[in-house]
Amino acid sequence: MKFDPGFKITPTSAPLGFQYGQRVFGPQVENRTLDSIRKNLRDPNCTGPDIVYSIAMDVGCEEDREEIVKRNLLYGAVTYAKGNLGEEPVRSQGHVHAVSPSCGMSTCEVYEIWSGAAYIYMQETTRDFPGRCYAVLAYPGEVVVVPPNWAHCTIVADITKNMSFGAWCVRDFGFDYSGVRSHGGVAWFPIVKDNNIIFQKNDSYQTEECVVKRPRRYSDLGIEAGKPIYTQFQENPDRFLFVSNPKLADWEHFVP
Structure with a gap:
């Protein structure tokens, strides 16, 4: 990896997944196939990698498990295949974090890129007018925070490389796909053009701008830059x- 996540976990590519080091806990990965995300792609009939990404929810060091659970937190790890899904780069389908019973609210997510490059795309709502839309380009060691209630998806920004990240989220997490699916995807589709990625409007929404930017520092949330989350x-x-x-x-x- 290009960035040390702070504990012994290593993404694998054949097959997609993770290797856990000594005294590191983690589940068998869940795979998301191309067929499972087609409804939210610009071209639902496109070709691409059969396994688009692999997820390991609840990973970490054995000695930290009790403190993580006590705070109702969960650390997840995801690794993505390189390549395209038709004209789009490999990406997730997009969702909103469902209301968690423990806090009675939708919750945020704190991403940290480990290898490759990613756009973390997010929009305020899944209504016809989606509000503010951002595509945040992040490289290894950089953090991106998605706020509660925002729809978001993860996009491979360098299609020549697999991409991996870790993230803090709530333990009783849940995903709401309904709003995104009812619009045939998020408000802006990533399109590979001349080895670059541009964002093309989804005509199912009333929106005029997608702000493409780099991550900011999240000192207001107490997060330190350059140190594994x-x-x-x-x-x-x-x-x-x-x-x-x-x-x-x-x-x-x-x-x-």
Whole structure:
């Protein structure tokens, strides 16, 4: 990997997945196939990798497990195949975080890119007018935060390389795909053109702009730049309580 995630976990490519080091816990990965995400793609009949990405929800060091569970947090890891899905780069289908019973709210997610490059795309709502739309380009070691209630998807920004990331999320997570699926995808489709990625409007929405930007620093959320977010939890287990209890942060004027 290009960035040390702070514990012993290694993405694999054949097959997609992860290897766990000594004293690291983690599940057998769940695979998302191309057939399972077709409804949210620009071209539902496109060709591409059969396994688009592999997910390992709930990974970490054995000695940290109790503190993670106590705070209702979960650390997930995802690795994506390189390549295209028709004209689009490999990507996820898009969803909103469902209301978590533990806090009675939709929750945020804190991404950290480990290898490759990613666009974290997000929009305020899945209504016809989706509000603000952002595509945040991140490289290894960089963090992107998606706020509660926003629809979002993860996009491979360099289609020549697999992409992997880790993320803090709430333990009783859930995904709502209904709004995205009712519009045939998110409000802006990523399109590969001349080895670059551009964003093309989904005509199912009333929107005029997708802001493409780099990540900002999240000092307002207590996140330190350049240090693995897993290590930051180890140093201060309460640092990411705003993930499992969104009321601890101000999301009204959030900019990614």
